[in-house]
Amino acid sequence: MLRIGPTPYYRTVSASLFAAMRAAWAEVRPRFEAYQLVLPGSPGFVCQPQACTAYCCHAYSVNLGDADVERFRRLEQLELADFLECDEDGKPLTLPMAQPFLLRREEGRCKFLGGHLGCTVYEGRPNACRLYPHFIVFWDGEAGRARTTPSKRAAASFDAAVLGNIYGLIPLLLGHVQCPGFTGDPVNEAEWHRLFRATYQLQYAAV
Ligand code: SF4
Incomplete structure (x- = not known):
């Protein structure tokens, strides 16, 4: 948002x-x-996460581009494997798209959706989340x-x-x-x- x-x-x-x-x-x-x-x-x-139980953070896989990844790493102080979907060797998965990386998901939702239905990485969140x-x-x-x-x-x-x-x-x-x-x-x-x-x-x- x-x-x-x-x-x-x-x-x-x-x-x-x-x-x-x-x-x-x-x-x-x-x-x-x-x-x-x-x-x-x-x-x-007006974002109302309680009204939709943060539907967008559950329903969609979030794509990131290079600039998103760099900002996320810098602002959230995390290693790539901590916030991107990776293969068995710990290398980020990439898709043939302009924004090829995928934000990590756990238990059917974005890993960074908090229990209070708020974003726990608000400053570093990808552009797709800022846009929605x-x-x-x-x-x-x-x-x-x-x-x-x-x-x-x-x-x-x-x-x-x-x-x-x-x-x-x-x-x-x-x-x-x-x-x-x-x-x-x-x-x-x-x-x-x-x-x-x-x-x-x-x-x-x-x-
Ligand atoms: S980064 Fe934040 S806003 Fe984006 S999907 Fe995850 S919890 Fe939702």
Whole structure:
């Protein structure tokens, strides 16, 4: 989950961009049914681990990239074998992905979920945990498909959207439907803007 700090300014996003986001979401939605579109006015996210018994920390295996591993090791002062899934020789397992490592699990949940349903490694937690339950997907209208990989085109489209413009792809800020934390006050445009930027940074710029 994300802690959102203040940003020095935000620019009002144009109504036409939000209209384009709604139209793009109508195209993307059938393939992302586990998500809902988050716009200004959507309920804010407030983590409520008691309400869901920390479902996300039980249900999902957490992937880490090199930067995640380095930060985790530095902040939590742990050896790799203490926090990554490893083979019989004690070497970290790797998957053919941009974030190839797996956070260690025990007894059907993340090893670092505390008995109080709080994260015991909050400072060092991976980006996937900081990101959840938000996610950004790009709608490529020309190709008629959604895109979730970093690219110069995605970066340029995101930068344009931050300024209230439409350029190439349409970035959509989504929230995971199953998460019961979307019970906060409606997010205003400044809060939405900060969340939009922070989610992009974690998901696409910090890989
Ligand atoms: S690192 Fe923390 S937030 Fe992430 S899955 Fe484990 S307990 Fe949950």
